[in-house]
Amino acid sequence: MLEPVPNRRLLIVDPCDDCHRLLPGLRNVGWDVFSSTLSSALEQPCDVGLLRLQASHLQHPDAVKDLITRSNTEWIAVLSPDELRMQNVGDFVCEWFFDFHTLPFDVSRVQVTIGRAFGMARLRGKGSVHVDELEHELLGESRPIRELRKLLSKLAPTESPVLIRGESGTGKELVARTLHRQSQRRDKPFVPINCGAIPENLIQSELFGHEKGAFTGAHQRKIGRIEAANGGTLFLDEIGDLPLELQANLLRFLQEKHIERVGGSQPIAVDVRVLAATHVDLEKAISSGRFREDLYYRLNVLQVMTAPLRDRHGDLSMLASHFSHFYSLETGRRPRSFSEDALAAMGKHDWPGNVRELANRVRRGLVLAEGRQIEAQDLGLLSQHAFTLSMGTLEDYKHRAERQALCDVLNRHSDNLSIAAKVLGVSRPTFYRLLHKHQIR
Known part of the structure; x- marks a missing residue:
């Protein structure tokens, strides 16, 4: 029944x-x-x-x-x-x-x-994403993101510094905010600073603050980012871009837990947990003298690696839906789903900019979409049809490669076709036949 x-x-x-x-x-x-x-x-x-x-x-x-x-x-x-x-x-x-x-x-x-x-x-x-508190969520069900969430739950309660590594756009600041939110310091400040985005002559003042009259233009006392994070978490993004002189000052703070404002003489005790992030190879930077080895070991007590989007198999559609809902409020348009063609195009894209690139493309798609769904071209990606045409058959690839080889060898040996044929490993008659086939010369 x-x-x-x-x-x-x-x-x-x-x-x-x-x-x-x-x-x-x-x-x-x-x-x-x-x-x-x-x-x-x-x-x-x-x-x-x-x-x-x-x-x-x-x-x-x-x-x-x-x-x-x-x-x-x-x-x-x-x-x-x-x-x-x-x-x-x-x-x-x-x-x-x-x-x-x-x-x-x-x-x-x-x-x-x-x-x-x-x-x-x-x-x-189906598969829709509820986006309340989206800034606090590491969304996805792929193996790398599940393992990342598990690791962060173990690292968050500790007081040890954490070095967060990964390509640009993989969510390193989101990882830092998650570590702070899950820590005992969650009710205290989370203070981020991008070490590569502040002019070199201002970084010391930004980090450590300054006293009134410390330099021209210092009309009043300024509290630096480290002091502002007292009791909470300091996040040093792109730590590899920090100038060597400031690396020495930061190392001294990590060792002594005190700072001195620029122009000041009194040590100020500061209690912060330091998280740092980088997309550069710090080991190479140490070898080339651009990063202090002792600072590296101070920051790299615990380490987290963020996975590139291309390795997060199965998370693309969930993240795209998430950004569609989030940016609909900004663009004033209704959240849109994605056509099968758009999903296929996203699956074939390499995502060099990772999750940040996906967010920007979905944001663009919401603005440009004319129908009820976001299409591949709205995202600035090749549609399935265009992708198939651009790929071509194996014979097409062989034909293009053969023609390219002929052009390359003629650029070097146009004055001696016997040598050109020998470089390509073919006889002179075969070489002439290939030139005729590709309508060259």
């Missing part, structure tokens, strides 16, 4: 008299129908939403956008003929709603539309 199919939940926001007349028919085809005001709509979970869209909503659209973004389902707009003629209403409805109906209702059509919206909501919900 088949179990009964549970009723689907329909939420009608700011219902009108026409909306109420829909209820018997909807309930007959298996809908549980609820109603609410716009301000309380998020408190009512639903499978599909129906919103009586009025002029006031169009004049102040942020509340409607917030509801649609956060409810993670499909919405249908209900408008009067007058509202449908309002300026920009078409763009707003097409951007944010699955479909719309004008009053009075065609009941059978409404039922079909709500059923289609329900199916689309279920499809769109």
Whole structure:
């Protein structure tokens, strides 16, 4: 015996008299129908939403956008003929709603539309990512990211320095923030400083602070980043870019747990946990005299490696969906899913910029997308069709390689074709035949 199919939940926001007349028919085809005001709509979970869209909503659209973004389902707009003629209403409805109906209702059509919206909501919900507190999450279920989360849970409670290594864009600052958030210092400051982004003549003042009158322009006392992190965590990003002189000062602080402001003479005790990050090979920097070996050992007590995106198999679509939701708030557009072609293009891309590149491409895609989905070209990637054309067959590759070899050898030995043929390892007649084949000379 088949179990009964549970009723689907329909939420009608700011219902009108026409909306109420829909209820018997909807309930007959298996809908549980609820109603609410716009301000309380998020408190009512639903499978599909129906919103009586009025002029006031169009004049102040942020509340409607917030509801649609956060409810993670499909919405249908209900408008009067007058509202449908309002300026920009078409763009707003097409951007944010699955479909719309004008009053009075065609009941059978409404039922079909709500059923289609329900199916689309279920499809769109597969693999969707809830993005509350997204800045605190190391998203992904690939083996490298699971192992990273496990490692961080072990390192976070300690007080030891941690050196975070990995390519640019792999989330080294996110790792540092996670270590801080999971530590006993979580309620104290987390102070990041990018050692490569501050002019060399200002780094000492930024790190250690200065006293009033310490140098021209020092009109008042300045608290440095190290002192500002007292009790909490200091994150030194791109530590490999720190000048050698400052490396000596930082080493002294790590050894003595005291600093002196520029222009000051009194030691100031500072209690911080130091996290450092780099994408450069510090061992090579030590060999070339660009990084102090003693500082390296002070910072490299514990070590974390962040994996490049190309090694995080299976995380691409989850991260892309995450960024689509996150940047939709910034761009003022509804979160979009990705077409099969876009997902295939992302899978073939090498991602040299890693997660930061993915975030930027999705941000771009949200702005450029014209349809309901983000396409490969919106991301600035080759579509599957274009990729196939650009690849070519094995014979195409052989043909191009053969022609390139001929061109290269002629550039060097155009005055002596016998030598050119010998360099390529073919006879002179074969060489002439190849020149004719490729229409060279």
